[in-house]
Amino acid sequence: MDPPSVLNIHTPSSSFAIVHSLTQETLLDLYNKLSRKAATDYYGARVGPGWLKYEYNETVWNLDDDADYSIFAWRQQQQPAHGPASPVASSSRTPPPPPPPVPANPATPTLHLHDPAAALPVPPAYRNPAYYTFQAARAAALTPPRRSPAPSRTSTGGGSRKGRDGERNGAGAAAVPKFKTQFDRFHSENGVRTVTGQIGPVKDVRMLLKAGYRHVYVARKFAIKHGFIPPDAAPGNYGYGGLVSIGAWPVTLAPSGTPVMVEVFLSEEPHFDVVLGRSFIEARQIRMHSIDPTDVVCLDTGEKIECELVILKDGRGEIVTVT
Numbered sequence: 416m417d418p419p420s421v422l423n424i425h426t427p428s429s430s431f432a433i434v435h436s437l438t439q440e441t442l443l444d445l446y447n448k449l450s451r452k453a454a455t456d457y458y459g460a461r462v463g464p465g466w467l468k469y470e471y472n473e474t475v476w477n478l479d480d481d482a483d484y485s486i487f488a489w490r491q492q493q494q495p496a497h498g499p500a501s502p503v504a505s506s507s508r509t510p511p512p513p514p515p516p517v518p519a520n521p522a523t524p525t526l527h528l529h530d531p532a533a534a535l536p537v538p539p540a541y542r543n544p545a546y547y548t549f550q551a552a553r554a555a556a557l558t559p560p561r562r563s564p565a566p567s568r569t570s571t572g573g574g575s576r577k578g579r580d581g582e583r584n585g586a587g588a589a590a591v592p593k594f595k596t597q598f599d600r601f602h603s604e605n606g607v608r609t610v611t612g613q614i615g616p617v618k619d620v621r622m623l624l625k626a627g628y629r630h631v632y633v634a635r636k637f638a639i640k641h642g643f644i645p646p647d648a649a650p651g652n653y654g655y656g657g658l659v660s661i662g663a664w665p666v667t668l669a670p671s672g673t674p675v676m677v678e679v680f681l682s683e684e685p686h687f688d689v690v691l692g693r694s695f696i697e698a699r700q701i702r703m704h705s706i707d708p709t710d711v712v713c714l715d716t717g718e719k720i721e722c723e724l725v726i727l728k729d730g731r732g733e734i735v736t737v738t
Contacts, residue, residue, distance in 0.1 A: 423525040424449070425545040427535050428456055437491060437524065442484040449528060457530060461635060463683025465531040468547065469524075475547055478526065491524050531685045606724035608708055610691070612668040614679075617641045620689055624701075624711070624722070628692030630658075631666065632682035637689070644681065658682075666695060671718045675699055686727055 420436040422445075433448050449462040467478035471490050478487055527547045529535070536542050542549045608624040614633070638644045643661050659681045665674035675698045684690055695701075701720075704710035711722040 421523050423523050424528050426528045427546050428543055430545050437488040465685040468527045606726040609723050609725045610668050614666050614689055615664045622689040622691050623687040624691045626693055628690050630692050630694050631677045631679050632690040633679050634684045634688050668720050673716055
């Protein structure tokens with residue numbers, strides 16, 4: 416009997432395993448299994464894009480769409496072949512060297528699961544040391560403190576103290592890589608375009624305006640709250656067969672009073688209630704300036720739209736890049 420395909424799952428507060436085949440099942444199947452997994456912190460919540468990450472080559476990677484899933488499955492198959500080496504024939508009387516030991520079974524694929532809208536646990540709450548965010552803290556806790564040599568009597572002058580302070584400040588600055596500082600500075604000066612408007616009967620809604628999306632999307636929680644879909648739209652009962660259209664709804668941007676009927680789809684977007692994609696941008700003939708991101712004009716009426724740039728950060732203060 417072949418052993419089942421197993422995935423290890425680590426959350427900020429617990430760890431468990433599920434049976435899942437990376438080659439015979441899809442990312443949607445994985446989302447459904449995790450959403451229905453009983454006795455977990457996320458039972459009853461809809462697992463979707465932004466929830467899963469994995470480690471590869473000492474880097475944390477997102478698992479948000481089918482492309483990410485294909486890459487993850489391919490990387491798991493790049494493990495070296497296991498099994499004993501084939502014997503080599505020898506014509507001499509010298510006995511052949513013993514075969515190398517058989518390597519252990521390949522490591523079980525591991526995923527890290529967390530609701531991006533929820534905060535990470537803080538002490539004194541339990542924090543799972545297997546979760547990737549807390550692994551560095553675990554390593555620091557297991558590393559004994561390094562004792563510094565006792566200072567000599569000849570190094571107590573003002574000049575020596577200044578030198579020690581300079582070394583300490585230099586070490587602290589070197590702890591943050593230069594590329595990380597440049598990355599944070601670049602994204603702190605940029606952001607994503609957001610506009611305010613009305614969709615259906617709901618007014619004053621902050622919406623993401625991005626041509627990288629094809630349609631107009633409404634987040635599931637927002638749709639349930641405002642009656643776009645039935646209240647019983649719980650995991651396993653509604654809308655998990657791919658993109659689900661919830662009909663055409665009027666969308667109006669501020670300060671424009673011109674509504675446009677567009678088809679709206681249900682999504683699992685964790686950051687914005689409404690995403691305005693190319694279907695809306697083409698309907699209003701929106702022009703976005705490449706130098707001034709806040710310069711947004713609807714060419715169908717010539718109206719200038721109020722636009723603000725928003726920089727997203729997660730629970731750890733890290734910048735979230737919206738692709």
